[in-house]
Amino acid sequence: MRKGLVIVIGLIVGYAISWAFTVGIIKLITMCFSIRFSLPTATGIWLILWLLKFVFHKSEGRR
Helix, strand or coil: CHHHHHHHHHHHHHHHHHHHHHHHHHHHHHHHCCCCCCHHHHHHHHHHHHHHHHHCCCCCCCC
């Protein structure tokens, strides 16, 4: 039970860091090009990148 909770919390923290990093990079890009920044749009881009990674992920065992 406790091990599962630690794993779930670790996943949540990992996704939160990934989201914050991606949103931060998008914020910097929008500042460089004087584009209006939107948190929902940045979150949507993060979700699209996550889905693309999930779909096109290559595993070692699969060829």
